[in-house]
Amino acid sequence: MSPSSNAAAASSRSDDRVAVRMEGVDKWFGDFQALKGIDLEVANGERIVVCGPSGSGKSTLIRCLNRLEAIQQGRIFVDGIELTAGAQNVEVIRREVGMVFQQFNLFPHMTVLENCTLAPMRVRGMSRAQAEQTARGYLERVRIPEQADKYPAQLSGGEQQRVAIARALCMSPKLMLFDEPTSALDPEMVKEVLDTMLDLANEGMTMLCVTHEMGFARRVADRIIFMDRGEIVEVAPPADFFERPESERTRAFLGQIS
Ligand code: ADP
Numbered sequence: 001m002s003p004s005s006n007a008a009a010a011s012s013r014s015d016d017r018v019a020v021r022m023e024g025v026d027k028w029f030g031d032f033q034a035l036k037g038i039d040l041e042v043a044n045g046e047r048i049v050v051c052g053p054s055g056s057g058k059s060t061l062i063r064c065l066n067r068l069e070a071i072q073q074g075r076i077f078v079d080g081i082e083l084t085a086g087a088q089n090v091e092v093i094r095r096e097v098g099m100v101f102q103q104f105n106l107f108p109h110m111t112v113l114e115n116c117t118l119a120p121m122r123v124r125g126m127s128r129a130q131a132e133q134t135a136r137g138y139l140e141r142v143r144i145p146e147q148a149d150k151y152p153a154q155l156s157g158g159e160q161q162r163v164a165i166a167r168a169l170c171m172s173p174k175l176m177l178f179d180e181p182t183s184a185l186d187p188e189m190v191k192e193v194l195d196t197m198l199d200l201a202n203e204g205m206t207m208l209c210v211t212h213e214m215g216f217a218r219r220v221a222d223r224i225i226f227m228d229r230g231e232i233v234e235v236a237p238p239a240d241f242f243e244r245p246e247s248e249r250t251r252a253f254l255g256q257i258s
């Protein structure tokens with residue numbers, strides 16, 4: 001990334017308080033429309049939980065925010081930079097967005113420490129010593145400093161997911177995206193990952209989390225987004241969402257999961 005392209009991205013910044021803005025976003029997979037006219041604004045520091053039935057477009061929505069999926073219509077801004085305005089902005093935004101997947105996606109042939117230092121060294125140009133110091137700090141924060149020299153396969157699922165979170169944090173992201181981070185875990189490991197996410201929320205991280213953990217949503221979310229069939233059907237603070245859902249579709253969903 002050249003300094004001039006950073007400047008170009010910076011010059012298209014708009015409102016500093018807005019972490020994410022989606023305007024009229026349509027996403028098609030062939031002739032199937034996965035996202036339909038999505039409008040969404042997320043403020044800096046806001047915690048958003050995205051829920052909805054399987055296939056409703058939750059993963060697609062958050063994958064569009066770092067362009068793991070391209071969109072066909074509409075505009076997306078992340079941290080005031082327009083993602084949809086060119087490849088150079090995609091690179092800038094990807095450095096600012098951390099993503100945690102259901103299946104951890106750690107590099108299996110690298111140790112925990114190497115997983116955490118790779119991107120900061122390659123993408124941020126950190127020295128090895130500096131990257132390792134940063135990584136050990138984050139491994140401490142997700143409470144697994146003693147696992148630094150192990151390989152992913154030597155860890156439990158909950159530990160691997162905490163490594164994935166630490167790895168994302170090592171890039172100092174402005175925004176963290178979570179796609180069902182606890183869905184692949186044995187029940188006894190769910191809490192340790194949710195506690196890590198809770199810590200992050202309490203530190204003021206801007207977060208978009210796709211999750212079915214409604215207890216977490218109630219405790220942590222500033223707003224809950226309910227999606228169905230590619231649309232945002234309802235957006236509400238947890239108290240309203242759970243006690244006074246407006247949409248019949250939301251009520252049906254909540255009836256099924258509770
Ligand atoms: P969710 O995360 O809410 O379960 P997804 O965002 O993964 O839903 O998928 C939304 C819809 O888009 C689903 O019907 C799914 O089958 C479809 N879809 C997702 N990814 C692809 C793809 N790569 N190719 C074709 N269809 C896809």
Ligand code: MG
Pocket residue numbers: 058059060179
């Ligand atoms: Mg999904």
